[in-house]
Amino acid sequence: MSRLLKLGALAGLVGGVVLALFLRLVGEGPIGDAVRLEASRRAAGTAHDEMFSRATQQVGGMIGAAVYGVCAGAVLAVVFALLRHRLAARDDWRRAVTVAALAFVTVSLVPFVKYPANPPAVGDPDTIGRRTALYLVMIAWSVVATWAGWRMTQWLRARGAADHTRLPATVGVWAAVVALGFIVLPGSPDAIDAPATLVWRFRLASIGGEAVFWGLTGCVLGWLLLRSSRPTPSQRALEDIAPPRR
Amino acid sequence: MTTLEREQALAPITVPAWTWLVVVLALAVVWALTLENGMVLAKSAGTLHEFFHDARHFVGVPCH
Structure with a gap:
């Protein structure tokens, strides 16, 4: 189990790092526009002290995405452990991807449809x-x-x-x-009083990021499981001499 | 792979009790990262919220 947890956390780290890049490259566009909109609205009223600069928040956001990835990957590994023997699939890669797809639909997609993500300013x-x-x-x-x-x-x-x-x-x-x-x-x-185009650019980036995260985390967990279950060269050599009895 | 092999039942993976501790810990970190608005960590909540601000919005949790 501890090995499986490590693989899950590692897969989640890979997914989380890619989620962080996705946030930086795709998500920060609409987030930046929304923050500027928020600031322009506020300019008329009172001054507002920000605790962190936007640059710090962008780095914090990327760190947050990576940490989120590791935690979600670990939980995914536990769910995988509970379901594995009940999933009728050809191999562990297919099982891992199935569990990750179910996780995406359950904790990301369905809540998103009811309460879609909103950018700053909303x-x-x-x-x-x-x-x-x-x-x-x-x-x-x-x-x-x-x-x-x-x-x-x-x-x-x-x-x-x-x-x-x-x-x-x-x-x-x-x-x-x-x-x-x-x-x-x-x-x-x-x-929601922000422009619909801005809101939906952000929402599509957000759900896209989640899809990338769960898809990649499931794939990587599957690959790691296949890799670790493959017999080592010495085992294979032994099987060539004395094939295991079926 | 033959049908016979596919239908062979896999042995369940044993999930020891400490695993649940890890799950609770992981969920607590996710909570602190995304949903914390001062309900549990009154003082540092604002700092956490602002630092992870962009990630919070991006993973779709409600924000200020």
């Missing part, structure tokens, strides 16, 4: 507590939805259902649970 400081709570409830509900789909797929597989029955039924159950959460939970309380 967001009322007074509603931050409420928005944070709603966001966490959405993530928790999304985990419930994925779990419900998982149970459905396990139940149908145990009953010997064919893939063309099992997969649509699984997606159907998952989508129904997600939809229920979307309907029941209230929308974000904040009005």
Whole structure:
């Protein structure tokens, strides 16, 4: 298990570093525009002391992305350990990528659709507590939805259902649970008064970064697992002399 | 790979108790990094928030 955790953290580090580069190259464009918009609005009113310069915040953001990557990679490795023997796939690479794809949909994509990421300049400081709570409830509900789909797929597989029955039924159950959460939970309380183009440039960069992160972390974890399970040259030589009995 | 091999059940990976400690630790770091607004770390929350500001926005958590 400790080896698997290390591989997960390493894969997450690779994903996190690429996420940091993605943030710097793709995300900082709209973030910079939003910060300038915020400053121009504020110029009329009172002066505002920033704790850190924009340059420091950009570096902090990149460090944050890398640390986030390591933590998310470690958690991904634990989820992988819990699910591995229940995932019907050809090898560990496919299993790792499957778990990472499920993680992307569950903790990034579904919460994003309900409460999309916003650039600076959008967001009322007074509603931050409420928005944070709603966001966490959405993530928790999304985990419930994925779990419900998982149970459905396990139940149908145990009953010997064919893939063309099992997969649509699984997606159907998952989508129904997600939809229920979307309907029941209230929308974000904040009005968005920044230009739609700016907001959506930022949102696409944000969800794109998450897709890159989970995709890459899953691939790297899979590669590391394949690499570490491959027999060493001496083992292979031994098998050539005395093939293992099947 | 034959169907027989694919259907062979894999042995479950044993997850020792300390693993959950690592999970809690990892989630706590993610919390401090992204969601902390003074609920737990009253004093240093603002500093953390401002330093990791861009990453917070980028991973999509609600921000000021």
